Amino acid sequence: MFFGVREQSTEMGIALIGGAIAAAFLNLDRIQRFSGAGFQAEMRVVVERAYATVEDVRKLARLLVLSALDLVTNAGRWGGGDPHLKHSLVSDLISIAKSMEFVDEDLASSEAKFWRLHSWDHYNLFLEALRNNEHISSKSKERLRDRRDYQSTALPSREEIQGILDIPEDRLGPEAKERLEDYLYYIAHKKLRRVGALRESG
Numbered sequence: 001m002f003f004g005v006r007e008q009s010t011e012m013g014i015a016l017i018g019g020a021i022a023a024a025f026l027n028l029d030r031i032q033r034f035s036g037a038g039f040q041a042e043m044r045v046v047v048e049r050a051y052a053t054v055e056d057v058r059k060l061a062r063l064l065v066l067s068a069l070d071l072v073t074n075a076g077r078w079g080g081g082d083p084h085l086k087h088s089l090v091s092d093l094i095s096i097a098k099s100m101e102f103v104d105e106d107l108a109s110s111e112a113k114f115w116r117l118h119s120w121d122h123y124n125l126f127l128e129a130l131r132n133n134e135h136i137s138s139k140s141k142e143r144l145r146d147r148r149d150y151q152s153t154a155l156p157s158r159e160e161i162q163g164i165l166d167i168p169e170d171r172l173g174p175e176a177k178e179r180l181e182d183y184l185y186y187i188a189h190k191k192l193r194r195v196g197a198l199r200e201s202g
Contacts, residue, residue, distance in 0.1 A: 062102045065093050069110040073117060083118075083198035087191070090114055112153075115190055120150045121198055122183035128200075129176035140166050155187050 072089050090111070097107050127144055130136055143164045147156050161180070162169060172180065185193040192198065 058100060058102055061100055062097070062104075062107070065097050065102075066106055066110055068093055069107075069114065073110070073114040084192060084195070087118075116153055117150060118198065119155055119183070119187050120148060122179070122186045123148060123156065125198070125200070126176060126179040126183050129179045130172070133173055133176060135167050135171050137166050140164055158184055 069090065072086050072093070075086060094107075094111060097103055127141075127148065130141060130144070144156075144161065147160075147164075158180075165172075169177065169180075182193045182197040185191070186197070
């Protein structure tokens with residue numbers, strides 16, 4: 001329409017044909033015949049020839065995403081690594097997987113493993129912050145440690161933690177309180193609460 005108003009017929013024709021071709025290929029998997037702008041395209045043959053290649057690419061992409069998720073999940077688990085970068089990469093990988101429509105049980109399992117392990121990492125940092133707190137009994141600390149299970153999805157709630165502690169929450173100390181809030185925020189939102197949330201103290 002823009003080129004038509006400006007009486008630029010050549011540019012208008014190119015834009016029309018380009019748009020028609022683009023529409024044809026954007027809907028390649030949905031149509032069998034396309035007609036427009038003075039040409040016809042037999043799509044069934046193209047689709048049949050391309051289908052195997054497309055499926056092969058999807059299978060390869062699926063394997064790459066699963067492998068990348070596993071690498072990102074385990075990267076830096078014994079020190080090092082940028083937690084924010086890891087979470088950003090995982091979000092991107094999941095978005096790619098969803099856009100390519102190969103979300104399945106394996107992908108869901110890999111994603112769940114990432115969140116589970118990092119949730120327990122948060123909880124473990126909270127426990128470390130309690131280590132030298134003399135106001136908390138050794139029995140309470142042991143009970144909290146016993147709840148730590150990296151294979152489990154039964155993450156302790158605020159109420160459960162408060163029930164195990166034998167002191168008011170305001171006597172936990174600044175670092176432990178911060179770590180507790182980091183942990184609770186993470187399991188609620190699947191996001192890092194702050195820059196240092198998954199970094200060791202000091």
